[in-house]
Amino acid sequence: MITMTDIIREGHPSLKKVAAEVSLPASSEDKKILQEMIEFVKASQDPILAEKYSLRPGIGLAAPQINVLKRMIAVHVKDNNDNLISYALFNPKIISHSVEKSYLPHGEGCLSVDRDVQGIVPRYARVKVKGTTLEGEEITIRLKGLPAIVFQHEIDHLNGVMFYDHINKDDPFNVPDNAKPVEL
Numbered sequence: 001m002i003t004m005t006d007i008i009r010e011g012h013p014s015l016k017k018v019a020a021e022v023s024l025p026a027s028s029e030d031k032k033i034l035q036e037m038i039e040f041v042k043a044s045q046d047p048i049l050a051e052k053y054s055l056r057p058g059i060g061l062a063a064p065q066i067n068v069l070k071r072m073i074a075v076h077v078k079d080n081n082d083n084l085i086s087y088a089l090f091n092p093k094i095i096s097h098s099v100e101k102s103y104l105p106h107g108e109g110c111l112s113v114d115r116d117v118q119g120i121v122p123r124y125a126r127v128k129v130k131g132t133t134l135e136g137e138e139i140t141i142r143l144k145g146l147p148a149i150v151f152q153h154e155i156d157h158l159n160g161v162m163f164y165d166h167i168n169k170d171d172p173f174n175v176p177d178n179a180k181p182v183e184l
């Protein structure tokens, strides 16, 4: 099982690298890693398991964060309507996005970053993401609100991009034109 000691932190060179496409159909080894990733994200939100294994709550995880430089992400988060958005995907790709931007008013955090970083992270308000599930099915999902932000955060990890790379250095809380806050 994945625990916090498996998660690499800021400063580790792997977090700055571009991860490789997973060759499909996925190998049983790649499926096992992705399965463990989604289980980690779920466990991190379970008060009993999080306490037992000292997990920091997370709503997503990207394979580079466990030093696996492959394009795999796990997301487990509720949307505005309390619907669970739970996906483990190989080779996720944003195939289209809104012009409108959105951001979390309190900024973002990351399991690979052990400090508070102040500032807003402008993201697309809506994204359409294509990817392949653990069952080998190619799917397209439409996301908005917090789930859209989490998918963009995770896909950034596959490209060696950290959330703070998007924060305006001169004015961290500056809101770009056409960006609206995500209501949680």
Ligand code: SB7
Pocket: 058, 059, 060, 061, 062, 065, 104, 107, 108, 109, 110, 111, 112, 149, 150, 153, 154, 157
């Ligand atoms: C806030 C938190 C996350 C995404 C977007 C906003 C996920 C935090 C966990 N991760 O570090 C996953 O990469």
Ligand code: NI
Pocket: 109, 110, 111, 112, 153, 157
């Ligand atoms: Ni992160």
